[in-house]
Amino acid sequence: MELRTLRYFLAVCEAGNITRAAERLHVTQPTLSRQISDLERELGCTLLVRRSRSVEPTEEGLHLVSRAADIVSLADLTEEEYRDRGKVIAGDIRIACGESSGIALVASAARGFQARYPQVRFCLHSGNADYVVERLERGLDDFAVLLSYPGVDRYEHMKLPHTDAWGVYLPEGDPLAAKEALTPEDLEGLPLIASEQATETDELTSWFANSLARMRFAATYTLGYNGLVFARVGTGYMLGLNALTPTGPGTGLEFRPLWPPIVARIDFAWRRGQKLSNAANLFLEELKAMS
Numbered sequence: 001m002e003l004r005t006l007r008y009f010l011a012v013c014e015a016g017n018i019t020r021a022a023e024r025l026h027v028t029q030p031t032l033s034r035q036i037s038d039l040e041r042e043l044g045c046t047l048l049v050r051r052s053r054s055v056e057p058t059e060e061g062l063h064l065v066s067r068a069a070d071i072v073s074l075a076d077l078t079e080e081e082y083r084d085r086g087k088v089i090a091g092d093i094r095i096a097c098g099e100s101s102g103i104a105l106v107a108s109a110a111r112g113f114q115a116r117y118p119q120v121r122f123c124l125h126s127g128n129a130d131y132v133v134e135r136l137e138r139g140l141d142d143f144a145v146l147l148s149y150p151g152v153d154r155y156e157h158m159k160l161p162h163t164d165a166w167g168v169y170l171p172e173g174d175p176l177a178a179k180e181a182l183t184p185e186d187l188e189g190l191p192l193i194a195s196e197q198a199t200e201t202d203e204l205t206s207w208f209a210n211s212l213a214r215m216r217f218a219a220t221y222t223l224g225y226n227g228l229v230f231a232r233v234g235t236g237y238m239l240g241l242n243a244l245t246p247t248g249p250g251t252g253l254e255f256r257p258l259w260p261p262i263v264a265r266i267d268f269a270w271r272r273g274q275k276l277s278n279a280a281n282l283f284l285e286e287l288k289a290m291s
Helices: 003-015 018-025 029-043 059-083 103-116 129-137 202-214 224-232 278-290
Strands: 048-050 055-057 091-097 120-126 143-147 156-171 191-195 216-221 237-241 253-257 263-270
Touching (some): 003 029, 003 059, 018 029, 055 059, 143 156, 191 224, 216 224
Parallel strands (some): 091 120, 091 143, 191 216
Antiparallel strands (some): 156 253, 156 263
């Protein structure tokens, strides 16, 4: 497989039409069609369902979209690292992030850094812990923002001077909002909304203790926004970190911390022995100076 062919395949899938993709790539439609057909013969499978005015990836095609995107991204990153050595500070700094208000410190560092190096771009990839760690492990991102991650010592890391408190998002005016903090007993029998990994963390498992078996989890989420929508309309009570969204009068949501309290540690991590670009190295030094 040639890198160029993978780029062509991704362009076709994004455009949903071979003619449009050919125009964007500045190649002829027959040339592009032939490249895709050659790729299918090479891999021994059909990658696209072809219709009169559109195409869409098959199951095998969807798998290749994911693989090709990673390969192209790594190739671009490698070219960028070699191209920019000894030159002006430029290029992308890639950061995989869990959802946390602690990202504010990283954002502040990025603002000052870009003022001095305007040719640097920050690429943020948000997701749950599995997504963030996978991107870091595969070299797709330079850094990761990890929240109380149990395996953080596998990486080089620095603790950010910020913690997030666990609590419950509930509809504005809900009777539980009368309490200043919520205990496991307060939540027994209620429909709970939690991240897919929340009840697997040592912190929350210890907090629930013997009550965990009596909890009813009505929904799960990977990123908090959709869970907050469910909580706002009263579908359930969402377990999450504070400051993910405005709460209080007029917002439709209230937030109450857990009692006993639980706080999430926030680490800025990178792989051991990883070769960072000049821009990424300089940014890391700046963030260390601010922490």
